[in-house]
Amino acid sequence: MGAIAARLGRGPFAALTLFVSINADLPAILSRARQLFPSCQVTGCTTGGEISAAGYDDDQIVAIAYPVSGFAAETVVIDPVDAIDSRVVIGQLQRARLSLQQRAGGFPHELGILLIDGLSGREEHVVASLAGGLGPVPTVGGSAGDGRRFENTLVFADGRIHQRTAILTLLRARAGFRTFSYDSTRPSQTRMVVTHADPAERAILRINDEPAAGEYARLLGRPTDSLGPHVFAVHPVLVRAGGRYHVRSIKAVRDDGALIFFGAVAEGMVLTLSDESDLTGHLREVMADLGRDERPGMILGFDCIFRRIDAEARQKTGEMSQILRDNHVAGFSTFGEQFGAMHVNQTFTGVAFYGADGAP
Structure with a gap:
């Protein structure tokens, strides 16, 4: 975490999201993160693999920091996802959005980033429960992974590690962004x-x-x-x-x-x-579309683990990584993706942030 903190700089940050390999010492990482970023909301999950500055990657920690100059954040924890009281969740969301409005009303854009235990089987129920409290707020996210074991996936917030839980980070942003969800299947x-x-x-x-x-x-x-x-x-x-x-x-x-x-x-x-589809050709088209009017400063990507496995089977991993690297994509390989009020599979889903001074 020391090396990550050095690369991120002093901040201050409104929120920090970590995508962590299942092989890492997660309690130690979270303890160190709280020491290094004591005033920052730290959330995240384990992954099916990471998307780093190298493209597709493994056994890494990917950190996304949201500077207070461009963002304000609130965290909502839904625990457990098996017994959701929609009225309680809507109340949590309304309070979080009101707090953001009061603290950062000058930031005109709202965004939700949702991370869910990828083996809970409850993603559809979570996004349906959130819909009533989020209203028009665009939401994207991913289901946590554990490499390719499909045994034990984790999410975390404020130093606490959870299973069968969802973590929603609500953001107010100064600069514009665009949410997206693409799949290459035919x-x-x-x-x-x-x-x-x-x-x-x-x-x-x-x-x-x-x-x-x-x-x-x-x-x-x-x-x-x-x-x-x-x-x-x-x-x-x-x-x-x-x-x-x-x-x-x-x-x-x-x-x-x-x-x-x-x-x-x-x-x-x-x-x-x-x-059979053209994975690399399709990803190039996606990036061209996202950069049609302005090149994103950064893209937060939730990329299904099966897209990565598909790329490996076709010996396209290097090409896919090059495209991700060239377009400043950071994120992780997921066990499912969230887009608006939908839980989707085998997609490349995320948010493109625009403006050099408005990106994480």
Whole structure:
């Protein structure tokens, strides 16, 4: 943390967000962060990998500092996410926004950055509960990771480490920004129907009235025992909603042949296999779009772990890292992304900050 503090400078900072490798000594890092930044709100999470100045990275700490010259911040902790009282959450949000208005009413822009335990399975419930209190405030975020173990993901705020918790950082900003959520997938002509599901477990048990894993593998022309993260990353399934397709990322195959997902599932849902996409070409288009009128000073990125796995499978990691590096992207590889009132999968989601003196 000493080296990070030296690079960030003296501040002062309204908030500091840390994206930390699951292999790090998190209690020691948070203790040191409180010593180095005693008047700053420190929040963050563990990751599925980091996005640093080198692009895709591992076993690092990525720090995003919001200087008081351009930002004011309030933190809202939702703990636990299993038993959310929407009235309580709305009250928390209203008080936080009022505090920001009173302290930083001259900063015209509002933003929410949401971090959630990536194995809680409660992201949809959290964003729905927040919607009533956030109103028009744009919100982006990511679900915490643990490398590729899929066992133990953590979020933290004010020196306390949490599971099954969400951390919302509310910001007032002086300069403008733009939130975004992009995915590179393209629908194929192959569709399937979910005929038996367990929504509480995000599990699909049968597809086309056949065991789910076996039917998914058959449609791919692969043996069932070949299914795993690389196959799920390269061949995701899509759900059409709101006039566009959204990815439903598969997390694992259960012993009974069910497919476990990172997002909501339901019986009767129509799934579409994705065609192979051009990851690097699409990311270049994204960056061109974000810089169409003005080049961002910094981009905070929440990039799905399966996009990274897909890039590795196609030997595109170096190219992807170069694009991220050239465009000043910092963030982490997520177990899911939050965009507005939606929990999404296999996207590159985030916020581009504009103005050289208005970026973190």
